[in-house]
Amino acid sequence: MNRRWWITSALYSFGCLIALAIVLTGVYAAPTEPHPDDTVVTTPDEVARYVTAHVPPQASGAPALSIPTGLYITLAEFTGPYTVEVAGQLWQRYADSLPEDLSEGIFIPNAKDQPTFTELYRERHNNEELIGWSFRVTLRETFDYSPYPMDRQQIRLRMWHPDFERNVFLTPDLSAYTSTDPAALPGVDTGLVLEEWGLQQAFFSYRAYVQNTDFGGPTYAEQQLHPELYYSLAVRRHLITPMIERGITPVVALITLFVIVTMLSKDRERRENFGVTPGSVIIVGAALLFAVLISHNAMRDEVKAAGLLYMGYMYVITYLVILGVVVNAVLIVGWPDLKLFREHDNLYVRLMYWPVITSTMLLATLLTFHD
Template sequence: MTASNSWGKTVVYTALILCLISFLLTIHAGYEYYSNNTDDKILEKTKVDAYNKASVVLENISSELNSTSLLTEGIAKELRSGELKNDSIIRQHILDKMKGNPNIYSIVIAYSPEYYGKLHSLHFKKNGSNILDSPILYDYTNNSEETTTWYNNAIKKKCGVWDQPYFGIADGTYLIDYSTPFYLAEFKNGSEVAGVVCASRSIEGIRTQIGSLDLGNTGYGFIFSEEGLIVSYPVQYYLLRNIHKLAKEDTELNLISENISKNMTGRVVENDRTGQSSWVFYKNILSTDWILGTALPQEEILLNKDIEQDRSIIQVMLLTFAFLFFLSLLFVSIFSYDDRSLWLLALVFSSLCILGMGIIWHFTLNESSIEVDENDNIVVFDMVDIETVMLKSDTNPKAFRIPTGVFIQSIEFSTSNDITMTGYVWQNISGLSAEKASPRFSFPESKESTVEKAYVDEDKNIVGWRFTTILRQQFDYSRYPFDEENIWIKFWNNTSEESVLIPDFDSYDSLAPEKLLGLENSLVLEGWKPQKTFFSYRINSYNTNFGVKDFKHKNLPELYFNVAIKRDLKSPFVSDLLPIIVVVILLFVVLLITTREEEKNQFGFKSSGVLTYCASLFFVLIVSHASLRAKIPTNCMIYLEYFYLILYLAILAVSLNSIVFASHINIPFIDTKDNLYMKVLYWPIIAGFLLMITLLNFY
């Protein structure tokens, strides 16, 4: 066997092994992607996770409700057994029970009028840290009053019952009652009901547990009764109101109530007004007629997984490309092993690398502009989202909400980090005189701003202000020319009373971010394209109270209006990418004329000529590079700068190659076949480095 045949078989076997390995890895990566990273799989995993979390909360709620019913039933049994013989013993016993149960707001023991011959009751209720003892003064046996349902329902059903929740005016909180009848041996031989024991507990504890569910930034939980009474919901104004009536006013509630009426669970509901969709499912709470539901924001869930999906796709792509290259190597090593086969392999490898770069660029250009970024943007689309944010940031639910709208008429980049904006801001000034009203907002991040009153709508208590502001913001240009930025206006509340700024959603025709709410249709933004606009909150904290004693400066939800923009590629392609493409092609042409063969030396190859050409190309790159740095002033390396660095090295390599090739130094790698290997490797090396840099910069 000759050395050449042995070497050829080694290449064939090696290519075959690499081909099989890359094929198996591609199949495995593809299977892993379709098993774990498709949208359906991600949603299914999230649903199961949310379902498990909801089950834990459900068990806790059921346990707390069960403890209330057991407490009430226990008192009824103690009355029947004779352990609680008189009012004095009962009073001490109930006081001990209430001290050990912080969620119990009141306990009532109401006797039947037939037992004492008159109304007689013991009523214990909390007043702050104290427990007051005061009998009920109204006729609790009157079944025509709603306030007596706790007594009459238990008498009628002769068993323990949960009553509909209500707002306790005296307690200033939402309550729910569990009442059960009790029997006494001395009253008609214990055969008839002698009275009712009723315990009231707070719903706020249940709402807090629902709010603790980890369902993303704007996912939320809720509780409804079978009749449609809202027991727990992020919007406190809706509590104890009927969902079916509110559904006529609230699109989100309408979608949820439709699902309940159709007994559907685990279905995606789409809100046409906001352009968002949620996954809603329900579970029944044992021992009550309540339904616990959860709503998962589908877009938010998928956005959080987009990068992982793209990485998995790119992994499959790279393994597929590796398989195709090794397959080409296998065919070449079997059927042809000459100079043309080397050029073919170089073409295949370079083409795959360039295709890979194109795919990565495609992913980058199609990335969504709404995401939870390093600034912890929490995007909101309706009042449910807002109240969910407020609940998670421990904002006082009674704080006054100030609806605030914004309309941007112009945006201009005065420098790479300074933006001039003009437009209108309007606010609801309920309780104030429109003529004397001043803005309840300010732009804390502006270098300079002017705000002047523009219009007044006294019927709706709306005052609009025209503003001009210069904002300085730090943008990330590291992905230029495939960068996208988020321009924002941060609003601070100027009022002294406890209040929060909220978006005035009712003032917009559509809340879908793609509809560019609050943005002038004919907006001119040179070099950029608006993609989406949206309101968001960021939970900020400050290390000072700004001299205001009661100012909340930790976990403070602050309102932002965002304009997501992407760079228009036309200008960067002509001014930056096109010169690079031309130079890299010309440099290859310079390399091609490096030859010692007279019949090919039509251009009169000399190393001095090559150096001259390379110097000219280097000068072109330097000018283009300097122009880029002047246009995009930043402290970090820009993605496109790596292209220049690679070309600088390529120019140096081609120059050194021409010098060595023209000299009498014997280097087989350069001298073999008239500098063939350097020419063949030019594009694979350039394309391979560019692909690697693209991967490192984007993923």
């Protein structure tokens, strides 16, 4: 009978692990989707339709002005959990028909400090002037780390024209790219390295926003939708590093605790042969708790996210198992005649150990990634 129980326990645990692997594989391999607020534009017609539908009318009746703008990203580096340094080249096309006093360049609202521009070239082409700059900027982003380490982020450059209060808008210079398919990573240097992240997509998009001010000028149409140009890099975290750095400690702790549970017994001679006493279990549990806490705090310090992370469930489970094993050691020595231990010693605890852990982790996974 004991053998059947062990086989059932093992099969159930392996079944939960297989289900867990299937869910996580599906999550990790799922296609990258832009943020729901983004309207991705890949053709000039899509740009024209969006701008026409969202550019607010001016009181003077004058047409809105648009500046074709392009980007080429050569560097993107996470300098903190919510800061990204981006560098590359920017260019704009200014038609001769535009006002002569129009400013040049871009304004990035989500920049920690406005970018440093260095002019690289200024050329005449037909009836327009092409101006190119190199730039470097540190962006402040709002990332969601709750699925860590299965998280995906979107690095966004929000771009306004410096004269936005004059209803001047930016349009992507899509004709400058050989392909505007987001999977082809238009505007990204082929040698770009993102360390712990993998590039999935790069694209231009628009979001409609409403400002609650006219910025002190009568020409800005407040309380109306305005098209805001975005250039985004969609990235996915590599799993190897966080799994090794953050996953090994709780897994080793859980395996160690299972070994202790298998040695716990009502039989005093058996306990003495293994040197297992409630006191020794408490000491080992405290040591494991300390190690798991250090690893957990290191993860929290790295990510600095509010709330419970997905991998944090593993740590919470480990804390509870440490407490449970210590309680198990005290009960089986202090109250060996409890119904839990009366007929089959500590067998029930051993049989339920891995099924409870794997079931809880599977439930946490489904709750985290359920759509």
